[in-house]
Amino acid sequence: MALRRNRPGLTACAIGCAALALTACSSSSSSSSSPSSTSSSSAAKTVTLQFWSAYNTTDAEASTMANVVIPQFERENPGIKVDSVVYPYADLLQKFLAAAAAGDPPNIMRSDIIWVPQLASQGVLLQLGNLPWYSPIAAAALPGPLATTKWQGQAYALPLDTNTQALYWNKTDFKAAGLAGPPTTLAQLYADAAKLTIKSKQQFGLGVDGTDIWNVAPYIWSNGGGFTNASYTSATGVMSDSGTMAEVSTLANLLKAGDIGSDFRGGSGAVSGETGFPKGEYAMYLDGPWAVPTYTALQPPPDYGIAPVPSGAAGSISTVGGEDLVIPKNAANLAATEKFAQFLDSQFAQLAMAKVGQMSAIATFGAQEVAATPYYSTFVQQLKTAEARPVSPGYTKLDTDFSNELEMIIDGKVSVSAGLSAAAQQSNTALSGS
Amino acid sequence: MIPVSRGGRRPVARPSAAAARGRRIATPYLLLLPAGAMYAVFTVYPLFRQFDISFYNWHIFPGASNPFTGLSNYSQVLHDPVVRTAALNTLLYTVITVPAQMLLGLVAAAMLTDRLPGRALWRALIFIPVVTSWVIVSYIFAYLFNAQDGLANSVASLLAGHAMHIDWLAQTWTGNAVIWLVGIWKGVGWSFVIFLAALDGMPRDLVEAGRIDGASEPVLWRKVIIPSIRPAIVFVLVLLVIGASQVFTQVYLMTQGGPYDSTQVLYTWAYQQAFTNFEFSYAAALASLIAVVVLALSVAEVQVLRRNPGG
Numbered sequence: 001m002a003l004r005r006n007r008p009g010l011t012a013c014a015i016g017c018a019a020l021a022l023t024a025c026s027s028s029s030s031s032s033s034s035p036s037s038t039s040s041s042s043a044a045k046t047v048t049l050q051f052w053s054a055y056n057t058t059d060a061e062a063s064t065m066a067n068v069v070i071p072q073f074e075r076e077n078p079g080i081k082v083d084s085v086v087y088p089y090a091d092l093l094q095k096f097l098a099a100a101a102a103g104d105p106p107n108i109m110r111s112d113i114i115w116v117p118q119l120a121s122q123g124v125l126l127q128l129g130n131l132p133w134y135s136p137i138a139a140a141a142l143p144g145p146l147a148t149t150k151w152q153g154q155a156y157a158l159p160l161d162t163n164t165q166a167l168y169w170n171k172t173d174f175k176a177a178g179l180a181g182p183p184t185t186l187a188q189l190y191a192d193a194a195k196l197t198i199k200s201k202q203q204f205g206l207g208v209d210g211t212d213i214w215n216v217a218p219y220i221w222s223n224g225g226g227f228t229n230a231s232y233t234s235a236t237g238v239m240s241d242s243g244t245m246a247e248v249s250t251l252a253n254l255l256k257a258g259d260i261g262s263d264f265r266g267g268s269g270a271v272s273g274e275t276g277f278p279k280g281e282y283a284m285y286l287d288g289p290w291a292v293p294t295y296t297a298l299q300p301p302p303d304y305g306i307a308p309v310p311s312g313a314a315g316s317i318s319t320v321g322g323e324d325l326v327i328p329k330n331a332a333n334l335a336a337t338e339k340f341a342q343f344l345d346s347q348f349a350q351l352a353m354a355k356v357g358q359m360s361a362i363a364t365f366g367a368q369e370v371a372a373t374p375y376y377s378t379f380v381q382q383l384k385t386a387e388a389r390p391v392s393p394g395y396t397k398l399d400t401d402f403s404n405e406l407e408m409i410i411d412g413k414v415s416v417s418a419g420l421s422a423a424a425q426q427s428n429t430a431l432s433g434s
Numbered sequence: 435m436i437p438v439s440r441g442g443r444r445p446v447a448r449p450s451a452a453a454a455r456g457r458r459i460a461t462p463y464l465l466l467l468p469a470g471a472m473y474a475v476f477t478v479y480p481l482f483r484q485f486d487i488s489f490y491n492w493h494i495f496p497g498a499s500n501p502f503t504g505l506s507n508y509s510q511v512l513h514d515p516v517v518r519t520a521a522l523n524t525l526l527y528t529v530i531t532v533p534a535q536m537l538l539g540l541v542a543a544a545m546l547t548d549r550l551p552g553r554a555l556w557r558a559l560i561f562i563p564v565v566t567s568w569v570i571v572s573y574i575f576a577y578l579f580n581a582q583d584g585l586a587n588s589v590a591s592l593l594a595g596h597a598m599h600i601d602w603l604a605q606t607w608t609g610n611a612v613i614w615l616v617g618i619w620k621g622v623g624w625s626f627v628i629f630l631a632a633l634d635g636m637p638r639d640l641v642e643a644g645r646i647d648g649a650s651e652p653v654l655w656r657k658v659i660i661p662s663i664r665p666a667i668v669f670v671l672v673l674l675v676i677g678a679s680q681v682f683t684q685v686y687l688m689t690q691g692g693p694y695d696s697t698q699v700l701y702t703w704a705y706q707q708a709f710t711n712f713e714f715s716y717a718a719a720l721a722s723l724i725a726v727v728v729l730a731l732s733v734a735e736v737q738v739l740r741r742n743p744g745g
Contacts, residue, residue, distance in 0.1 A: 121712070122498065124498075267603065267604030268579070268581045268601060269601050329495065396710055397711045404694035411693070
């Protein structure tokens with residue numbers, strides 16, 4: 001018989017201390033207030049909610065949330081104040097864990113989509129699926145982002161913002177190589193990459209920003225390969241199937257031939273696509289919509305276009321990225337928190353954040369956000385076929401296992417077949433908790 | 435009314451012998467209490483709790499159910515190929531960096547006990563890395579060994595006569611070598627200070643008597659100096675081995691255990707399991723095994739060195 005024990009007090013304190021100590025060297029919150037000040041002001045009967053996120057503070061994301069979205073919510077909901085606490089992305093999860101272990105989590109958090117099943121499996125999150133307001137929002141959400149909110153068939157999060165990758169192509173390089181336009185098929189992509197590579201200029205035809213699933217999934221999925229079965233319980237026969245193997249072989253061979261740049265293998269000398277593309281180091285690469293404002297700010301801006309991911313045997317399939325909203329179990333002021341969560345998925349909040357690079361996870365706002373931000377059009381189109389990465393508490397480990405084996409394949413330490421079989425075997429262990 | 439003595443002075447109440455004895459016994463414990471309490475709360479309790487957690491499928495959230503799993507976490511740890519790599523890397527780190535730190539520290543201490551010009555400056559320079567943050571040192575070394583514009587590649591290019599772009603930190607053995615180098619560079623100053631104090635405290639007449647008797651320098655070191663500073667050597671050895679078994683920061687910041695976990699050490703793997711993969715019980719089992727091994731090793735070191743004073 002399995003024994004069950006619950007000992008929250010001292011354990012939470014000890015783990016909280018450990019987590020805080022381990023993260024003590026990391027940079028501090030950019031919030032103007034203390035993250036531990038979750039409270040309601042009983043004097044004025046004002047409820048103060050803590051909203052934790054990792055919004056970018058160097059552009060307009062964090063400021064739009066703090067100065068546009070939250071004030072509007074507070075105007076519409078007198079008696080509820082929202083304290084926006086912004087942490088660096090690398091620290092947010094550990095801060096949340098430490099706070100949850102200590103029994104003092106924020107009221108609501110904007111969570112990376114890959115953290116949702118992990119946190120849900122720890123029993124940290126409130127199930128949202130049964131709340132009366134959840135269904136209409138879920139029904140209006142894009143299918144890819146919605147898939148990221150579930151664990152074991154239950155909804156633990158609310159889709160908030162989303163993104164995906166599309167093909168950035170350098171018009172000047174294409175013209176110089178005598179190519180009329182962006183490739184529409186994977187075969188054409190690789191043929192163009194070879195033509196666009198000029199070794200004497202350190203110009204690579206294609207940039208692939210790493211061996212992790214986020215970066216290689218669009219190629220593998222579009223070619224008919226994959227990582228796990230549909231229920232995210234096994235990688236056997238999927239991660240090592242013919243579609244995945246063929247695509248991994250192609251990418252490894254392109255790297256060997258010098259048509260893919262240093263970013264694929266990574267390391268301290270690697271130049272990311274976003275850095276190398278405007279400098280002419282990569283003629284093509286996949287990236288999200290956030291690169292556009294960066295390129296617009298450059299003088300002179302690069303002459304480029306954005307096209308859908310080239311199609312393979314299975315079509316044009318990119319990776320779903322973005323964030324969900326999560327509410328910790330037993331969080332204080334639940335009614336006010338629920339109101340705020342609904343507001344963040346309202347038209348006002350979604351379109352305000354869309355203007356600063358946060359694409360809406362709500363399908364019905366797609367046309368309006370494209371009207372306001374025309375460069376979203378390719379990404380909105382791409383999102384219709386984009387897929388979520390394996391939605392499993394073991395995703396992080398699975399991703400590391402796959403990435404490690406791919407690096408070994410690239411370095412010639414193992415064959416493609418042996419590497420992917422090993423990755424599948426290791427991933428099964430990671431998925432066993434799903 | 436307060437009684438006064440015949441001299442008009444208030445009588446001094448003399449404590450009973452039992453009270454004085456009680457105070458004498460209690461005083462050291464009271465003085466130790468704050469440190470002892472902190473040690474109990476922040477070291478002893480987490481240590482025992484860690485052992486406890488290692489037998490459950492433990493979840494971080496208060497109130498979550500934590501099923502008892504017996505020894506399954508230990509079995510998982512012992513069958514994990516990454517643990518084998520991490521254990522080997524930790525062992526290599528210990529075997530390479532501990533003797534190097536001790537030897538260099540002893541040599542530096544021996545040189546700086548004599549009247550060397552600028553002795554104070556040299557002492558300070560050797561000790562500065564000890565007080566510099568691990569994080570800063572790790573980032574500086576990562577920059578020095580950067581594949582594009584690191585100093586190491588500039589030197590390599592100069593020696594080779596053509597541009598070199600070695601990605602030191604992205605390869606198994608060069609990555610490990612840089613990790614060892616950081617450990618040695620940062621740790622030499624600590625053993626240096628201990629050895630310096632030991633050498634300064636050593637009776638000079640022993641050495642002088644040896645010299646008068648015609649003993650050569652190697653003989654003097656082997657027969658007189660080393661035995662005289664043996665307690666310091668044992669102290670440095672035990673603490674450096676414990677420290678080496680806990681190697682973490684430079685690995686975490688410079689290679690993140692990569693490529694493909696080949697520079698992983700035990701604590702980076704435990705950390706990754708706990709705070710990236712949320713496998714808290716697995717991490718607790720691994721940390722418990724490390725604690726047992728390091729404790730056994732430390733006891734063995736002390737016993738061996740005490741039993742064998744002749745070296």
